[in-house]
Amino acid sequence: MNLDEKIKALQTKLDEQRSKVTGLNTEVRSLVEKAESDDDLAAAKAKRSELDKLNEEIRSGEETMQLYKDAIAGKGKPAQARNKQDGLKEKRDAINAYIRSKGEITDGITMRGKEVVVPDALLRDGIDPKTDGITSPNVQPTIPVAISYNPQRELETVVDLKQFTNVFAATTASGKYPILKNTATVLSSVAELEKNPKLAKPDFTDVSWEVVTYRGAIPLSQESIDDSAIDLISIVSENASRQKLNTTNAAISTVLKTFTAKETASLDDLKQINNVALDPAYARTIVATQSYYNWLDTLKDANGRYLLQDSIISPSGKMLLGMPVLVIADKLLGADGEAHAFLGDIKRATIFANRADITVRWVDNEIYGQYLQVATRFDVKKADEKAGYFLTHTESEAPKD
Secondary structure (H helix, E strand, O other), rough: OOOHHHHHHHHHHHHHHHHHHHHHHHHHHHHHHHOHHHHHHHHHHHHHHHHHHHHHHHHHHHHHHHHHHHHHHOOOOOEEEEEEEHHHHHHHHHHHHHHHHOOOOOOOOOOOOOOOOOOOOHHHHOOOHHHOOOOHHHHHOOHHHHHHHHOOOOOOOOOOOHOOOEEEEOOOOOOEEEEEEEOOOOOOOOOOOOOOOOOOOOOEEEEEEEEEEEEEEEEEEEHHHHHOOOOHHHHHHHHHHHHHHHHHHHHHHHHHHOOOOEEEEOOOHHHHHHHOOHHHHHEEEEEEEEEHHHHHOEEOOOOOOOOOOEOOOOOOOEEEEEEEEEEEHOOOOOOOEEEEEEHHHHHHHHEEEEEEEEEEEEOOOOOOOEEEEEEEEEEEEEOOOOOOEEEEEEEOOOOOO
């Protein structure tokens, strides 16, 4: 018998078996529905076993049929792989038929109780988790985004130089401030009952000042105030106060830069200014930029010990040669990276004529919002030119060979 004859005979057998399946399915259902005793259930199970055996024979026959057809077509596909793929296809077709018939057709179906058993390979067949799976970008609209409404303030060290100057309340827009100069005059030696000699007159110098107005305003819409998740007015007011502080610091720094300039290439230079150039009567404070402070922080004594010491009375917590050290940004006394400092009695060196310092807020109905205005009126002048020095540190060049 050739392949064509085998296929024909097998096809006839398969048709007969498939026709019996429908009848057996009906019988099994009928027996199960009418079962009232254990004997009835036993009969139903026996019929079900007969049906399962018939389905198994049909599957085996279909595999044999496919083998015949592949042999005729001359396919070189390995039998094991081909049988596996064919089996999955038949199982998939059987499950689809079961679903479409709403459970009527159970040909090729493996049941576990009332549940259909689906092979694991069939569940994963053709599915690539990387391309077919659901990832976060696919469901982006459903993923909430956490938003913080409390702004993080950028940190920056700020020293209010105004508190170290000689501040007085100015009652007019301009005026003069008297400065009593130091005197080196001594009293004369006088014999008994001689007339008193004249005392030397005190020497005054007047420092002229004229206040300058610095001000600004910003409108805030009522909608922004009402809808903001934070206290918007407080944030804007804090920012305005910082701008005022920047303004006064810049004015004071400009005056400090006008004092007699000196170079400090070494610790000895710094000691010479402190011990000799500056009169012992003046108080000492070092107002150092960050770059100058970095140099001070590297100074050591003969035993290799750092000279910059901790101090509870210095605003920066540091003291050098008995002098408190204040640290400010490089840009206040020069450019970034430049090492500058003021050494001396800053309160004697400068006067701060404080005329007004105002922060007001009012409602403006025309814009449906509020205005925040800040204004400060002051002037800063050099009071005693001998009270300090403007220092610059430059790294000494290494000696050439």
